[in-house]
Amino acid sequence: MGTSVFYIVAALSIFFSLMVIFAKNPVHSVLYLIVTFFTFTVHYILLNAQFLAVVNFIVYMGAIMVLFLFVLMLLNLNKDNEPLKSPLVKLVGIVAGCCLMVTLVGSLKATSISEPLILRDPGLGLIKSLGKELFGPFMLPFELSSILLLSAMVGAVLLTKKEKA
Amino acid sequence: MEIAFVIEKLILVTIIFGISLVIAMYSTYAERKVAAFLQDRLGPDRAGPFGMFQPLADGLKMFMKEEIVPTESNKWLFMVGPGLAMLTACIGTAVIPWGSAIQIGDHLVQLQVTDINVGILYIFGVVSLGVYGVMIGGWASNNKYSLLSAIRAASQNISYEIAMGLSIIALLLVTGTMSLKEVVEQQHGWHWNVLYQPIGFILFMVCAFAETNRAPFDLPECETELIGGYHTEYSSMKLGFYLFAEYINMFVSSAVMAALYFGGYNYPGMDWVLAHTGTTIGPLIGTLVFFGKIFAFIFFFMWVRWTIPRFRYDQLMHLGWKILIPIAIVNVVVTGLVIAVIEKF
Numbered sequence: 002m003g004t005s006v007f008y009i010v011a012a013l014s015i016f017f018s019l020m021v022i023f024a025k026n027p028v029h030s031v032l033y034l035i036v037t038f039f040t041f042t043v044h045y046i047l048l049n050a051q052f053l054a055v056v057n058f059i060v061y062m063g064a065i066m067v068l069f070l071f072v073l074m075l076l077n078l079n080k081d082n083e084p085l086k087s088p089l090v091k092l093v094g095i096v097a098g099c100c101l102m103v104t105l106v107g108s109l110k111a112t113s114i115s116e117p118l119i120l121r122d123p124g125l126g127l128i129k130s131l132g133k134e135l136f137g138p139f140m141l142p143f144e145l146s147s148i149l150l151l152s153a154m155v156g157a158v159l160l161t162k163k164e165k166a
Numbered sequence: 167m168e169i170a171f172v173i174e175k176l177i178l179v180t181i182i183f184g185i186s187l188v189i190a191m192y193s194t195y196a197e198r199k200v201a202a203f204l205q206d207r208l209g210p211d212r213a214g215p216f217g218m219f220q221p222l223a224d225g226l227k228m229f230m231k232e233e234i235v236p237t238e239s240n241k242w243l244f245m246v247g248p249g250l251a252m253l254t255a256c257i258g259t260a261v262i263p264w265g266s267a268i269q270i271g272d273h274l275v276q277l278q279v280t281d282i283n284v285g286i287l288y289i290f291g292v293v294s295l296g297v298y299g300v301m302i303g304g305w306a307s308n309n310k311y312s313l314l315s316a317i318r319a320a321s322q323n324i325s326y327e328i329a330m331g332l333s334i335i336a337l338l339l340v341t342g343t344m345s346l347k348e349v350v351e352q353q354h355g356w357h358w359n360v361l362y363q364p365i366g367f368i369l370f371m372v373c374a375f376a377e378t379n380r381a382p383f384d385l386p387e388c389e390t391e392l393i394g395g396y397h398t399e400y401s402s403m404k405l406g407f408y409l410f411a412e413y414i415n416m417f418v419s420s421a422v423m424a425a426l427y428f429g430g431y432n433y434p435g436m437d438w439v440l441a442h443t444g445t446t447i448g449p450l451i452g453t454l455v456f457f458g459k460i461f462a463f464i465f466f467f468m469w470v471r472w473t474i475p476r477f478r479y480d481q482l483m484h485l486g487w488k489i490l491i492p493i494a495i496v497n498v499v500v501t502g503l504v505i506a507v508i509e510k511f
Contacts, residue, residue, distance in 0.1 A: 032243075051282065055287040062295060063291055063295055067323070070320070071317060074301070074313060128283055128344060
């Protein structure tokens, strides 16, 4: 049952990610992106990574995408006032896109289908074991990354301050 | 076994869904009665005895009204908005433990739909998702007032989520678990978390008021500035769903507060009652006590609404970012220190 659920959800993820690109209206794009993140949450649950699933749910769906939507609603972009791109830019875009596709196809062909990975500890994604890992062997990197985030926050606040004349 | 399990859960979900709808329905009636009581009026008293059928009459009116979809609106999203508001309001009830397991025959029935070990975070996620109904509806209306209201709702929700999360962290330090069931069981008798986390509780409650868009934080519906707020363009039952979702949200957040801080289905002297009433009736009394606490919180929500005037927008942001968040951080640090000292000595 798990495998069939995976294939259905995976197909949905791909479908909604494509809709993000093909949607004409930027607000619709963001809404499709939210649904895409929701399918990712389902993937995490299928992998028994409950904590990751719920954090993805809160942080990406609940906070970051709200801010995205916030900005887009304020800008109120639509088809009518979207600036038309010059033919040169379009040509460059096509060439770059083709290059990316060739690289992706090439790299996918090079990889062989590996044996299905069997998780040694299925309870790894549960909050208790994750906490023990993060605050045990990975204490230093964990704390350092929190300092990194704090400095980014301070930087963002500094950017909004007007310089005193 | 598998099918019996599914049927048991399905029945439980249906009952909880029904109860939350009925409570939300009668909250609209209670709101008017409480308002009348606080303003020394009578309130609705025409439909049935004491106006008891007023919510039914209101519901019928909502269904019968003409439905108007603005021409320039985004039709699809205009419809999705109220539905999403209702959905996010209802799914929070899934992890709340309504009572300890009751025994029917020799079968134990858990009065909780699911006990996931990230229950508190799940509630938090559902709360953070709740703003989408308002945002999508407000934007799709294609009305400047609705859009302004949607943006207010989003920024208010994001701002108060932070303080709410920090107040929950302090609670987690005390309980050491994220499963709502375990949190409630730890508060056996009168060991309620509010005794250990009074500041955390007050922070959580203020944030719950803001997250449910209730007065004094009902800025998205500020009539004096924004006509009707995000539901200006809505009519008929679509408007009804938005108003209804607010009452369900109020019910769910009351239940969460009662479960996290006020002991859920625990009450002083419960062991004596349990010993005298058996394993079927005893837990049900606990459930009744839990609902009593929820109703007390709902009354408090209404009491505040008819007592405190609405905040100004800058006051709202000032309170959220410069008062609640620092207090919440200090609360986390102090709680951590106290726990460290207790464990050391």
